[in-house]
Amino acid sequence: GAGVSQSPRYKVAKRGQDVALRCDPISGHVSLFWYQQALGQGPEFLTYFQNEAQLDKSGLPSDRFFAERPEGSVSTLKIQRTQQEDSAVYLCASSLVLAGGVKFFGPGTRLTVL
Amino acid sequence: SQQGEEDPQALSIQEGENATMNCSYKTSINNLQWYRQNSGRGLVHLILIRSNEREKHSGRLRVTLDTSKKSSSLLITASRAADTASYFCATFYNQGGKLIFGQGTELSVKP
Numbered sequence: 179g180a181g182v183s184q185s186p187r188y189k190v191a192k193r194g195q196d197v198a199l200r201c202d203p204i205s206g207h208v209s210l211f212w213y214q215q216a217l218g219q220g221p222e223f224l225t226y227f228q229n230e231a232q233l234d235k236s237g238l239p240s241d242r243f244f245a246e247r248p249e250g251s252v253s254t255l256k257i258q259r260t261q262q263e264d265s266a267v268y269l270c271a272s273s274l275v276l277a278g279g280v281k282f283f284g285p286g287t288r289l290t291v292l
Numbered sequence: 293s294q295q296g297e298e299d300p301q302a303l304s305i306q307e308g309e310n311a312t313m314n315c316s317y318k319t320s321i322n323n324l325q326w327y328r329q330n331s332g333r334g335l336v337h338l339i340l341i342r343s344n345e346r347e348k349h350s351g352r353l354r355v356t357l358d359t360s361k362k363s364s365s366l367l368i369t370a371s372r373a374a375d376t377a378s379y380f381c382a383t384f385y386n387q388g389g390k391l392i393f394g395q396g397t398e399l400s401v402k403p
Contacts, residue, residue, distance in 0.1 A: 182334075211391070220380050220393035221335070234390065269334060278322050278384035281391060283334040 180204060182284035184270050190290045191260045199255045199287045203272030210253050211281065212245055213269040221269055227253060260291045298381060298394040306402050311368040313397040315381030316361075322386045324357055326366050329378045329396070338366075338379075371401045 183202045191197050203210050209228055213221035214237075223237040229250040238245070242261075247253040257264055267288050271281040299314045315324070323342045327335040341348045341357045341364070348355045354367040368375055378396045385392075 213393075220382075220395050223390045223392065226390070237390070271335075278386065278391070280325070280337045280340060281335075282337070283327075285334045 182270055182272055182282050184268075184284040184287050186287060187285065188288050188290075190292065192292055193260060193262060195260055196256065196258045197260055197289065199257075199268050199289070201253045201255070201270030201284060203251065203253070203270070204274075204282055205251075206274070207272035207282070208250075208275050209273045209279075210247055211271040211273075212253070212255050213271065214239075215267045215269055215286070217266075224255070224268075257289075260289075262291050265289055265291045298379075298397045300397060301395065302398045302400070304400040304402065305371055307371060307373055309371055309401075311371050311375070311399055311401070313366045313379050313381075313399070315364045315366070315394055317364075317381075317383045317392075317394075318362065319383075319385055320359070321383045323384050324355075324364050325382045325384070325391065326353075326355060326364075327380045327382060327393075329380065331377075335380065368399075371399075373401050373403045375399060376401045 185200045211226050212224040215221040225245045226234040227247040230247050242258045244256045267286040269286045271283045273279045273281045297316050325340045326338040329335045339350050339355050341355050352369045357364045378398050380393050380396045382391045382393045
């Protein structure tokens, strides 16, 4: 289908390892968002891109978290020196134009840090 | 931090009954959206209501918005077992790209 895809779907990392999570948004969608969802909680905003520009990164919990979208399509969320508290589902969403519009979410990447 | 608070946290009903979920928020909003999340899957958009709208319908869904009380409700009529999921409200208030989600209501519809 033509939905948002994320890879890998599951990632197990040892504490201290670096991880990279990939998001392929719907083709032509200008806006891309990353969210973090802990078990039993609602998604928490991490960062937002409009094309290749990162317009809001206020939700990134620490400087170990870094996101990029260099060509305005695929995005990568990188977490350096992972900690146990980073264990969560990382959701990517895209929307056609407006930041406040309907968002299409991917299935998420479940990250487990041991 | 999450802006929305949803009530109840969990709801269990029989197939055919109506389900009502409530959402309260703290600051003025541009729009409010409801999403559904099935176990182990991503979020699916259900309905968007703008701050100048009071009620909106989509199939078996009815959403109301009361900006004076900073609250919204989602009504699912004639529920089905397939409606079993977590339901989240999310608010957008025109600051950056943030869509702020509530904690969610876990709905269980028993056949």
